[in-house]
Amino acid sequence: MVWVGRVLILRSPLIQMGPAKDKIAIGRIFHVVDDDLYIDFGGKFHCVCRRPEVDGKKYQRGSRVRLRLLDLELTSRFLGATTDTTLLEADAVLLGLMESKQTKQKE
Amino acid sequence: MAGNRLQRIGSVFSRTRDLLRIGVIKKPLWFDVYAAFPPLREPVYRVPRPRYGKVKDVIPPIFYREDQVRARFYRIYGSGPRPFDLSQLNYKSTCQRFVEKFNELKEEGKIEEEKLFEETGKALLASGIILQRRGTDRVAQEDHQDVGSRDSVRHLQLQTLLEEMQEGKKDQKEQTPERVETQKENPLPS
Numbered sequence: 001m002v003w004v005g006r007v008l009i010l011r012s013p014l015i016q017m018g019p020a021k022d023k024i025a026i027g028r029i030f031h032v033v034d035d036d037l038y039i040d041f042g043g044k045f046h047c048v049c050r051r052p053e054v055d056g057k058k059y060q061r062g063s064r065v066r067l068r069l070l071d072l073e074l075t076s077r078f079l080g081a082t083t084d085t086t087l088l089e090a091d092a093v094l095l096g097l098m099e100s101k102q103t104k105q106k107e
Numbered sequence: 108m109a110g111n112r113l114q115r116i117g118s119v120f121s122r123t124r125d126l127l128r129i130g131v132i133k134k135p136l137w138f139d140v141y142a143a144f145p146p147l148r149e150p151v152y153r154v155p156r157p158r159y160g161k162v163k164d165v166i167p168p169i170f171y172r173e174d175q176v177r178a179r180f181y182r183i184y185g186s187g188p189r190p191f192d193l194s195q196l197n198y199k200s201t202c203q204r205f206v207e208k209f210n211e212l213k214e215e216g217k218i219e220e221e222k223l224f225e226e227t228g229k230a231l232l233a234s235g236i237i238l239q240r241r242g243t244d245r246v247a248q249e250d251h252q253d254v255g256s257r258d259s260v261r262h263l264q265l266q267t268l269l270e271e272m273q274e275g276k277k278d279q280k281e282q283t284p285e286r287v288e289t290q291k292e293n294p295l296p297s
Contacts, residue, residue, distance in 0.1 A: 010171055013198040016206075017191055018177055024190040042193025066190055082157075098190075 014043065020069040020090075026098055027067050029059060039065060041092070043072050049094040064098035115152040120145070173206045179224065180205050185241035201236060237268070 009015050017023060020043070027041035035051045037059055047067065051059055059065070071091040075084040113122065120141055126132045158164070180187075180202050187201040209227045212218055218226050228238055 006169065009169070010173075013191070013193055013195075013200060013203070016177070016200060016203045017193070018174075018181060018202075023186045026190045026192040026194070028194065040194075042191075 020072045023069045024095070025067050025069050025092075027065050027092070029061055029063050029065065032059070032061055037065075037094070039067065039092070039094075041067055041069070041090070043069075043090055045073055045088055045090045047090040047092040049092065052094060052096075055097065058097055066095040066098055067092040068095055118150045120149070173210070176206050176209050176224075177202055182242045183240060184238045188237055188239065201231075201238070204236065205231060 017025075025041045027039040027047070029037050030040050030046070031038035037049050037051055038046050039049060040046045047069075049067075069090065069092045074087040074089055074091050077084045116122065120138075123132070123135060123138060127134055127138070189201050191200055192198055205227055208230050209223065212223055212226055212230065231238060
């Protein structure tokens, strides 16, 4: 049974990605609060990015964006604590909007 | 902050019973069964006993044989030409293709160990996936071959680039090149 779980993880694209540092991923914005964009890229947690100045209005709910992942989960341990404190958020840098297939097929 | 601490208050049964009394949830299927046959110990959360001295929790790390190939791939080629789209269920990243090609070539057995990595890179270039070198090659490899192999790979890259420019598909970007692989292999939802 342990073997089955191991194989399931082996086949999963998240594990095949490996450590998330500096990996380019595609995310989807699922919530917008003024200038904050909540982006889900398929990891355990979502990330929150600030709306960029360039093409600011194009970032709406459902837009696909390119991200550079920095951390899958922001955690750290405070002095004297027994367990880490987690923010339940991932960390990523917003690179820009995802070039859709339609724009590519026009070429 | 971190949401659900509710598992530490009482047990599942006491929480469900109280919620039922208020009228917030409807009665779950297991409720009467549990009430009739409760367990010996009520499942209240208990803080695990702290371990002292040399006693350590033995959790073996999960390593796969492909991890070595993957580590090398990421060290040399960086993140890969295509961004990871994890929303798809059977997504195959460039690294995964590399690993599969590597295993195929290894099973064939015709190429020797040191050349295997470069051959996989060339095989991927032949199928249309351009890999841009970002890091230095592995220290374990011979250093004098490093310059030669890098030039040959770059030459191959330039060749495929030229072919695509003639076909009229190329769109030059500053950082990473556009993904060139056949779309039928991985149809992205538009």
